[in-house]
Amino acid sequence: MTYHPPFGQADLSNCERELIHLAGSVQPHGALLVLRPSDLQVLQASANTAAVLGLPVERLLERPLQVLGGDLAAQVAALAPRVARPQDEPVPLQCTSAADGMPRVLEGSLHRVPDGQLVVEVEAVELPDSARHMATIGQEAVLACVSATVQRLSAAASLGALADAAVQGIHELTGYDRVMVYQFDPDGHGKIIAEARDPRLESLLGHHYPATDIPQRARALYLRNRVRVLMDVHYQPAPLVPARLPPTGQELDMSMCYLRSMSPLHLQYLKNMGVTATLVVSLVHEGRLWGLIAAHHYQPRNLRYAVRTACDLLAEVIATRIAAIENYAHAQVALVVRRLEQRLIEATSTEGDWRLALLRNPATLLQPLGATGAALFHDGEVLTSGEVPSTPELRALARWVDSRPAAAAPQATTDAPPLACSSIAQAEPALASLTPVAAGVLAVRLSASQPDYLMWFRKEQLLTVTWAGDPHKPKVGDDPMELSPRRSFAAWSEIVRGTALPWTATEIALARAFGSALVDIIVQVHAVRLLIAERQLVQIRGTVQNSREPVAIADAHGRLLHANEAFRRLLAPDGRTLHTLDDVAAGFRPPQALHDMLRGLKAAHQPWRGELALQGTAGGPPRPVGVRAEIVPARDGSALGLILTLTDLVDSQRAAEARRQLEASLQRTAAEGAAQPVGADEVMRAILSNASLVAMDIADGPVGPDMAPLLQEVEASTQRAATLYGRIRLFGVAGDAG
CATH class of the missing domain: 3.30.450.40 (GAF domain)
Structure with a gap:
C-alpha cells in the first residue's frame, strides 16, 4: 500500500x-x-x-x-x-x-x-x-497596466514575445x-x-x-x-x-x-x-x-484581491494567445504537409512508387524537422535518406520502437502519438551504438497491422544545461531534521552526452502530420493499384476497405469499381447499392452538383477539391462534405479512372457555430461594457480585441474536431476575463500607483 x-x-x-x-x-x-x-x-x-x-x-x-x-x-x-x-x-x-x-x-x-x-x-x-x-497600487494604475499589457500580449506573434510581455506586465502591476x-x-x-x-x-x-x-x-x-x-x-x-x-x-x-x-x-x-x-x-x-x-x-x-484578480485575468489572456500561436504553427505544418502530399500523389501516378519520391530529395524530408537522417520501414523494406545507421541497426531500432507500450498495445493505430526520444542510448542501452549517427529518434506509425514506420534521426550533440542548483544532490546531510531541498542555488551546469537536441512540440506535430499524410497516400496508392492490376484486388481491397477515409474508385466510364465501408456509410446509410457514379450522385443534394464537378474534372484533367452537400437522413438538413477528386492517368495520357475521397465537414459546422456564438458573446460583452463609465472602455476594448484576434488566428488554421472546443475555450476565457475585470472595478484599490 x-x-x-x-x-x-x-x-x-x-x-x-x-x-x-x-x-x-x-x-x-x-x-x-x-x-x-x-x-x-x-x-x-x-x-x-x-x-x-x-x-x-x-x-x-x-x-x-x-x-x-x-x-x-x-x-x-x-x-x-x-x-x-x-x-x-x-x-x-x-x-x-x-x-x-x-x-x-x-x-x-x-x-x-x-x-x-x-x-x-x-x-x-x-x-x-x-x-x-x-x-499599494491605485485602481487607475491597475486598469492602465492591465489595458497596456493585454495590448502587448495581443501583439505577440511568438511564445518568446508572449512570455516577455507577460513578465513585463506582471512586474509593472505587482x-x-x-x-x-x-x-x-x-x-x-x-x-x-x-x-x-x-x-x-x-x-x-x-x-x-x-x-x-x-x-x-x-x-x-x-x-x-x-x-x-x-x-x-x-x-x-x-x-x-x-x-x-x-x-x-x-x-x-x-x-x-x-x-x-x-x-x-x-x-x-x-x-x-x-x-x-x-x-x-x-x-x-x-x-x-x-x-x-x-x-x-x-x-x-x-x-489586494483586485490585483490578484488582475493577474488571473492576464493569465487567461496569455492562455488564449498560446492557443492562437500554437494553432498558427499547426497551420504552417498543414501547408508543408499538403505540398508534400501533392508531390507524392503525382509521383505515384507517374512512377508507381511514392516511396522513392519521398526519399529522393533529403531537404524536403529532413529540413522541416531539423533531422540529419530518415528511414522508411514499409512492406518489409528499409529505405533511407541522409546519414543513418546500418540496416541491421535500423531493424533493431524498429523492433524496439514497435515494442514500446503505445505501439505494442493490441489497439495500437496510426492515431497513436509519435515516439519522440532525444537519447536512444538512455532509453535502451542496447542501442547505444547508434548514438554517433542517431542519438535521437522521432517515429510515426504508418500502419495499424504492420510494423511500418517513418523515422527521423538526429546526431549526438553535446548539450550544456544550466540548472538552478545541482539536480543530482537534493539532500544535504544525514539528519532528517536538517532535510533541505537543493541547498545550493548557484548556477550549476552539466554537459549532457549521448543525446540529441530535443524534439519540439511543433516538430512532433509536423511528424504526426507527415505520418497522417502518408497513411492517406498509402490508401490512395492501393486504390491506384486496384485500377492497374485487378488480380491484386483481394490483397489491396482490405487496405482500402478498412481506411477511415471514405474512398470510392471508378473507371473511365463511371462504373464504380470499389467503395469502402466508410464511403458507403456516408453515401448510402439506408443500404442502397452503389454501382455507378450516377448512384453516388443520387446521394448528393442536388445530384447535379456532383455531375457538374465530374464534367469539369474531365475537361481540366486537374485534381478538384471543394465542398458539396449530401442528402440529409430522415428528411434532415444536408450534410456538408469535402470532396477530393483525382483523375488517374495512364502512361499514354488517357484516364484510367478517378478516385473520389470524401471528408465529413460536420466539424466545420460546429466550428462555424462556435465562431458565431463567440462573436455574439463578444457583442454582448461589448454592449455591457458600453454601459460602464468611460474609463472602463479601454480595458474592455483590449480584452475584446485580443479575443477577436485569437478567434481569427484559430479560424485561419485547419478545420478539425479541435477547432470548436478551442473557440468555445476562447469564449469562456473571455467571459471570465470580463468577469474578473468587473471584480477589479468592484474591489477598487485606493492609493497611488506604487
Whole structure:
C-alpha cells in the first residue's frame, strides 16, 4: 500500500505524495471560517481570529456568524447560492465586521468543500499589520497596466514575445523584485523562458528546474487554484480549531483555500533561495498546466484581491494567445504537409512508387524537422535518406520502437502519438551504438497491422544545461531534521552526452502530420493499384476497405469499381447499392452538383477539391462534405479512372457555430461594457480585441474536431476575463500607483 505522508511530515523521498491539501493551518495575515450552510454556525476556525476579526476563536466556535457584526453574515448568505457545488469557483467577498467595536473592512472569498460546508477566507485590509506589507497600487494604475499589457500580449506573434510581455506586465502591476515565466516540457521539467527583474539581481533566464521541484499533487492544485500568494516565508501558521471538522471528524479539504499553509519543504526551498514572498499564477492551456508565472520578492509582500484578480485575468489572456500561436504553427505544418502530399500523389501516378519520391530529395524530408537522417520501414523494406545507421541497426531500432507500450498495445493505430526520444542510448542501452549517427529518434506509425514506420534521426550533440542548483544532490546531510531541498542555488551546469537536441512540440506535430499524410497516400496508392492490376484486388481491397477515409474508385466510364465501408456509410446509410457514379450522385443534394464537378474534372484533367452537400437522413438538413477528386492517368495520357475521397465537414459546422456564438458573446460583452463609465472602455476594448484576434488566428488554421472546443475555450476565457475585470472595478484599490 502506498504511503501518503501527512502534511508537514514528508521528506524528499516521498514529498510527491504529501497531503498538502490537508494542511490544517493558514497563513496568519488572513482568517478562515468553516460554516454550517443551514444556519451559518461556525464549526471550525483558524486560531488567529482575534487578530484578524477581533474575536477569539473560542468565542466563535458553535456560534452564528452574526456575532462578528457588520454585514459579513448577510454577504455570505447572499453569495452562498453561487457556490452550490464543491467544483464551483470561489466567489469574491467584500464586507465588514465589528466584533470588538472596531469596524474592519474585509475582502476574501467564499467556496464550498466536498462535505458541503461553506468556507470563508478574509483579510482585514486596513489593519496596520496587514497594510504594512500590502502593495499599494491605485485602481487607475491597475486598469492602465492591465489595458497596456493585454495590448502587448495581443501583439505577440511568438511564445518568446508572449512570455516577455507577460513578465513585463506582471512586474509593472505587482512590483515584485523578480517575475519569471516557467514553461514545462513533456517530462515536467521547467525552464525559465522570460524574466523581468530588479537590475541588482542576478539573471535566472534559461535556467532549468527538475520536475521534482513541483510534486504532481501541487501541479494538480495549480490547475484548480490559479493564483497563490505567500506573504512571508517566515510566517507562523495559524492552526485550524478544532483540528478535525465536526461532526464528520475529517480533516478539512483545503484545495481551494488561498490562505492554505504551504508545505514546510517548499518553504525551506524558498528560504534556501533567499526568497521572502512569492506570487504564483497558473498558465493553463487545453486543460493542462502549460507553465507558471512565478514572482519573487525579498521582503514580505501581499496583494489586494483586485490585483490578484488582475493577474488571473492576464493569465487567461496569455492562455488564449498560446492557443492562437500554437494553432498558427499547426497551420504552417498543414501547408508543408499538403505540398508534400501533392508531390507524392503525382509521383505515384507517374512512377508507381511514392516511396522513392519521398526519399529522393533529403531537404524536403529532413529540413522541416531539423533531422540529419530518415528511414522508411514499409512492406518489409528499409529505405533511407541522409546519414543513418546500418540496416541491421535500423531493424533493431524498429523492433524496439514497435515494442514500446503505445505501439505494442493490441489497439495500437496510426492515431497513436509519435515516439519522440532525444537519447536512444538512455532509453535502451542496447542501442547505444547508434548514438554517433542517431542519438535521437522521432517515429510515426504508418500502419495499424504492420510494423511500418517513418523515422527521423538526429546526431549526438553535446548539450550544456544550466540548472538552478545541482539536480543530482537534493539532500544535504544525514539528519532528517536538517532535510533541505537543493541547498545550493548557484548556477550549476552539466554537459549532457549521448543525446540529441530535443524534439519540439511543433516538430512532433509536423511528424504526426507527415505520418497522417502518408497513411492517406498509402490508401490512395492501393486504390491506384486496384485500377492497374485487378488480380491484386483481394490483397489491396482490405487496405482500402478498412481506411477511415471514405474512398470510392471508378473507371473511365463511371462504373464504380470499389467503395469502402466508410464511403458507403456516408453515401448510402439506408443500404442502397452503389454501382455507378450516377448512384453516388443520387446521394448528393442536388445530384447535379456532383455531375457538374465530374464534367469539369474531365475537361481540366486537374485534381478538384471543394465542398458539396449530401442528402440529409430522415428528411434532415444536408450534410456538408469535402470532396477530393483525382483523375488517374495512364502512361499514354488517357484516364484510367478517378478516385473520389470524401471528408465529413460536420466539424466545420460546429466550428462555424462556435465562431458565431463567440462573436455574439463578444457583442454582448461589448454592449455591457458600453454601459460602464468611460474609463472602463479601454480595458474592455483590449480584452475584446485580443479575443477577436485569437478567434481569427484559430479560424485561419485547419478545420478539425479541435477547432470548436478551442473557440468555445476562447469564449469562456473571455467571459471570465470580463468577469474578473468587473471584480477589479468592484474591489477598487485606493492609493497611488506604487
